[in-house]
Amino acid sequence: MLFRDSQASAPTFETDDLTIKMRINxxxxxxxxTLAACSSDTEKRLPILGERExxxxxxxxxxxxxxxxxxxxxxxFINQDSSVVTEKNFEGRIFVADFFFTSCTSICPxxxxxxxxxxEKFKDNKExxxxxxxxxxKYDTPSKLxxxxxxxxxxxxxxxxxxGTKDSxxxxxxxxxxxxxxxxxxxxxxxxxxxxxxxxxxxxRLRGAYDGTKKExxxxxxxxxxxxxxxxxxx
Amino acid sequence: xxxxxxxxxFISVSVICxxxxxxxxxxxxxARYYMNGKEIYEGHCQNxxxxxxxxxxxxxxxxxxxxxxxxxxxxxxxxxxxGLKGPISVNGIEFxxxxxxxxxxxxxxxxxxxxxxxxxxxxxQGLYDVANAEADLKACQH
Numbered sequence: 001m002l003f004r005d006s007q008a009s010a011p012t013f014e015t016d017d018l019t020i021k022m023r024i025n026x027x028x029x030x031x032x033x034t035l036a037a038c039s040s041d042t043e044k045r046l047p048i049l050g051e052r053e054x055x056x057x058x059x060x061x062x063x064x065x066x067x068x069x070x071x072x073x074x075x076x077f078i079n080q081d082s083s084v085v086t087e088k089n090f091e092g093r094i095f096v097a098d099f100f101f102t103s104c105t106s107i108c109p110x111x112x113x114x115x116x117x118x119x120e121k122f123k124d125n126k127e128x129x130x131x132x133x134x135x136x137x138k139y140d141t142p143s144k145l146x147x148x149x150x151x152x153x154x155x156x157x158x159x160x161x162x163x164g165t166k167d168s169x170x171x172x173x174x175x176x177x178x179x180x181x182x183x184x185x186x187x188x189x190x191x192x193x194x195x196x197x198x199x200x201x202x203x204x205r206l207r208g209a210y211d212g213t214k215k216e217x218x219x220x221x222x223x224x225x226x227x228x229x230x231x232x233x234x235x
Numbered sequence: 236x237x238x239x240x241x242x243x244x245f246i247s248v249s250v251i252c253x254x255x256x257x258x259x260x261x262x263x264x265x266a267r268y269y270m271n272g273k274e275i276y277e278g279h280c281q282n283x284x285x286x287x288x289x290x291x292x293x294x295x296x297x298x299x300x301x302x303x304x305x306x307x308x309x310x311x312x313x314x315x316x317x318g319l320k321g322p323i324s325v326n327g328i329e330f331x332x333x334x335x336x337x338x339x340x341x342x343x344x345x346x347x348x349x350x351x352x353x354x355x356x357x358x359x360q361g362l363y364d365v366a367n368a369e370a371d372l373k374a375c376q377h
Contacts, residue, residue, distance in 0.1 A: 103333075113285065151294040
């Protein structure tokens, strides 16, 4: 509207100054609008979590500063079908990772009741995966994991239940997913661990952490997963 | 004659009052068991069996099968105290897992949680008190 008004008054010499002023105003307003549009875009983008470090690199003869984000390193575990699962199984997928064990009667049933909602929501979506690591490296054999997955009603390879050595799983949990896990003889089931659901993007970067025992947090995770998928659609 | 009538009236009113009091005493007792039972349920059972007794897929049986809870009512105390292993059929689905024992629970707490479960999630079986629990635990085969 503003712009059309200023154009209407353009032909007269006396209003030239005014026109220029209005044009500047218009420019200013459209700049503001663009900025507002930009900022609402960034609001919809999920943050990148974890440690980061700036690195200098040379692009087209110029030195630019780039940021290296914390990523999930290569791993190799055995899943419920006794197959090897590595980071390559999650190529081109965003995924949710968590830590549990099949005989756990504390938070795990609540977590997986909630994770089932995530599974149902993104079922058969080839861009989405779920990766549950058991922390009971002695008792949870692939056959135990298989029986657990079957009873939970999980088919296909979208939701992987994996086991590894104590060292590999515990280190990955604490150093890379930032989830605390530990053996504890005093705990009722023999382990203590946190119930975080960690959202990882296709570049293996951490994009969110959600309390897997809370329905509202898991609803937020589902919303955020959709936002994250859109991020890759734009590219 | 008139005095007699008044006396009869007085007696019947008192009897009604006493009955009413009994009734509310029993209701109060039920409410007490139910409320305690809810708290114990939330602390010891809800993780697996769910906040509305829905269970979890084929891992943990739901508590909404009213006929299972009725037919097995005398077993419930025993199951809670000593745990349960092996296949059972609930809501027409077979469950073959292991329920941990809650042997640290006092009889009165077991009675409370049974009162809660058998009067929630679509069940309506009334009060199950500590005397019921003691009797059922004595007959426990597990």
